[in-house]
Amino acid sequence: MTSMSRALVLLFLAIPSHAAMAQDGPLWRTLDVSRQLRDSLPKRVRLHYDAGTLDVRGTGDPLLYAMHLRYDETRAEPIHRFDAAEQQVVLGLRSLGRGMHVSSGDDRGGSGELTLALPRIVPLDVEFELGGTRSTLELGDLSLRSLRLECGATDAQLLFSRPNRVAMREMQVDVGAADFVALHLANANADHIRVRGGVGVVDLEFGGIWTRDLEVTTRLAVGKLILRIPSDVGVRLEVQRVAAGFDHDGFVKRGDAWYSDNWDRAPHKLRLRAETAFGKIEVQHAAR
């Protein structure tokens, strides 16, 4: 045996063996937290949620917020703060740095969940920061002045089943590796919608009650962008793509943009700018 080989053997023997650190099992807690409504001044609401099932809706109860949480205390701790001076609410769940899990076979009791109810009558600027969640955001009939939604690896559905009560300045959605569906976007009552996606499927459905023209900017790196537009809405579509397919049936090209056949006579107009690298842009005209 050469000295090199001896040194190799000694080195491997010198490596100490490490027993796997025993992880504590989950310790599920529930928390119901709410605050009574004192005024109808505009508020800013921030929600941070890393993992689990999320459900957000409006409420007619005189509450500023009502949050129900089910969480693993060994991995996360709740956030619930209200700053009266800043008129700001911060809610959600903060990871304690040991990672979070949605569910597993041995977690003795299922998955984490967060249910949030927001007041319908208070003008709100809302920010959602979501990690790996399954989210249903039913934001219809609220009074949203702005909406910012940031998702990581999220399976998210954003729904405006009824019209937003106030005009929304801006709606911005950033999705990472996600399946994102937005339904009845006309009800958002927004002037401008921006959607940025990394990888995945982004499905935007522009149903609902059209009260104004809408401008939409989408930027998707890899994946499929589905645009479902009512047949009575005129569409102007600017497409920038690298290696993405785009089926332009029903569109006529004028200058740099594609126009739907009904553009000139349509009562409401949708101006879309879609930018994508790899994948597909699919436009579907749906009857109301």
Add this chain to the structure above:
Amino acid sequence: MRALRHLLVALLALLSLPVVRLLSAQDAARTGVARDLARLGARESIADLPVPDSVTMGPRSIAAGTTVRGSVVARGPIVVAGRVEGAVVSLGGDVTIQRGGVVTGDALSVGGRVIADGVVGGEIRGMSGLPRDIAPSASVIDARGPAQRTYDAMRVVAGTFGVLLLVALGVLLFAGSNLDEVVSTMERRFGRAFWVGLLGQLLILPALVVLVVALALTVIGILLIPFAIVAYAIAVAGLVTLGFLAVARLVGGAVWHSSRDTTVRSRALAALAVGLAIFFALWLTGAALTWSPLAATIARAVALAATWAAMTLGLGSAMISRAGTHRRVAAGTRPVELAAWQTPTPLTGVIGARRPVASAGERA
């Protein structure tokens, strides 16, 4: 008479047993309440909590028309029909604020519900249980004894040392020439290597930001950002590791002289192992002193300073020698090894050469 006295004493002792048991149970309950109050104050931000002796051990009711100043805590249900200027906390029962009742602070129920028909100025909270610990991570650390903490710290250091030895072995096997070049650069350009390493550390993040911004200008570039970040991190980690191993080899070679009959590679491995052991001895000292926080902090500060200096120097050397691939950096300062057939001149080394011509006898 004496027997009667003994009987009386025995009877009194027997009778006092339940009282003693009751008192000790109350003490335990008070201790539990004190712990719960501490948790409420620390984790639930409930202000103006009463002292444990003021906690009601059972149901509590605030009648209409009455005002309580300060927070109310009870081990049982609480009904508020009057006014509480503070928080209301029930440990193990419901909190009911009746119509007309007012709570200016938070209304909290642990293990129950909060029914708020009246006014609650603060937050309404119902929780299944109190937070487990006041500071979970700290309590985990405190739960271990000094000996266990010392053992754990030493185990971590030993494990890291083992992993680095494996990495060193891989570098020696697969990038031995690069390591040689980095060591050589360090020997020749010691001061410059340190300053370059320092500059490199300062520029690591700005360079990454510039790279990301540059990529973000185009759609394809955006796709490449995650890969670029990972590649950048790997490159930086590789440079730092290579540099640190070079420093370890240099230090090890300076204090450990292998016998001449061993191979070059064995000598390099021995020097590397000794150098790494020297650095890890510093960290191991810090770990071994874990039982004494002050001494451990000082020892770890020394180890950190030495490791940082080594990494800075190593990073600089690795950068100058382009991860050991830029042979000319060191070669330029080495003595020129002349071929036997070259003719050196005093001015520039070699200006002419004459190939040796074989003699007639050799040709034959």
